[in-house]
Amino acid sequence: MYNVIELKNICKKYKVSEGKEVEVFDGLSLDIHEADMFGIYGESGSGKTSLLNIIGLMDKCYTGEYKICEKKVSEILKDKGVAYYRNMKFGYVDQNYYLIPKLNVYDNIALPLMIRRKEKRIINSKVEEMSEKMRIKDILYKQGDELSGGQRQRVCLARELIKEPDIFIADEPTSALDYKNKDNLLMTLNEINDEGKTIIIATHDENVIKCCNEVFEM
Ligand SMILES: Nc1ncnc2c1ncn2[C@@H]1O[C@H](COP(=O)(O)OP(=O)(O)O)[C@@H](O)[C@H]1O
Numbered sequence: 001m002y003n004v005i006e007l008k009n010i011c012k013k014y015k016v017s018e019g020k021e022v023e024v025f026d027g028l029s030l031d032i033h034e035a036d037m038f039g040i041y042g043e044s045g046s047g048k049t050s051l052l053n054i055i056g057l058m059d060k061c062y063t064g065e066y067k068i069c070e071k072k073v074s075e076i077l078k079d080k081g082v083a084y085y086r087n088m089k090f091g092y093v094d095q096n097y098y099l100i101p102k103l104n105v106y107d108n109i110a111l112p113l114m115i116r117r118k119e120k121r122i123i124n125s126k127v128e129e130m131s132e133k134m135r136i137k138d139i140l141y142k143q144g145d146e147l148s149g150g151q152r153q154r155v156c157l158a159r160e161l162i163k164e165p166d167i168f169i170a171d172e173p174t175s176a177l178d179y180k181n182k183d184n185l186l187m188t189l190n191e192i193n194d195e196g197k198t199i200i201i202a203t204h205d206e207n208v209i210k211c212c213n214e215v216f217e218m
């Protein structure tokens, strides 16, 4: 099976006050195969976000070896750069549900496709499709800073899913969702997983874990 993500012997520490360090993990290794629905499971504070930040190229302060599609990350960074991976290969939904506050939901979702200079007509139809999937059609013209937590989470999911990324990474993507929206999200993730995309989800929700074909426990 083809490894999309390969981590070998990864150690992650945070520097805290006065030369002190907190070790989050030491010698972590895992493989994520193409088209896996891969769950990272663990209680709060176990290091899920730290691990996703490394996988998503948000954090470069660690030791060990990391390969994406069999290529060392150190080479990837020299070659095409982080921005290429973040814009073209990864969809990444973190735990902050950040939206550009003064843009409306439509423009927030459209942004990744505008960066790719897609035609207006295509952007329109994709935003339409995604907003239907994430059940946010009724709030498309509200501003980013006028939404509830659960609405913001769904808009952030839509903004990353619209990129149709090969690797979709989500940190506790159901944390602010009611059960209907949670079911709905899991259905959408299953759909894109069936299309062959790789999905990596950190969660402490057992119902989310049940949908995964591989689980790594922190
Ligand atoms: N920026 C940081 N500086 C120092 N310690 C951190 C930082 N981020 C996380 N930690 C610590 O690392 C550990 C793992 O945190 P995290 O990866 O956020 O876990 P989880 O996502 O599973 O809740 C925790 O003990 C947390 O306090």
Ligand SMILES: [Mg+2]
Pocket: 048, 049, 050, 095, 171
């Ligand atoms: Mg976390």
